[in-house]
């Protein structure tokens with residue numbers, strides 16, 4: 902493995918670093934949910950871009966999964982047996 906012959910001086914090192922500049926990241930706000938987003942990119946929180954739904958987010962998928970699971974449970978529920986009513990109903994005034 903090649904090894905540098907001499908230590909890089911601070912001046913030489915810093916001269917190299919002078920060409921590299923920190924870039925300023927401009928962050929804007931999502932129009933729909935007001936979350937910080939990079940400009941010209943879809944909001945990762947709600948999946949909207951300029952007020953239009955573009956992508957399904959993790960939360961959307963989780964919601965759909967729960968809906969499907971509940972529908973499946975309803976379909977598998979025993980038929981003919983009435984649903985359990987809440988034991989006590991508040992009297993109407």
Ligand SMILES: [Zn+2]
Nearest residue numbers: 931934944947
């Ligand atoms: Zn958003």
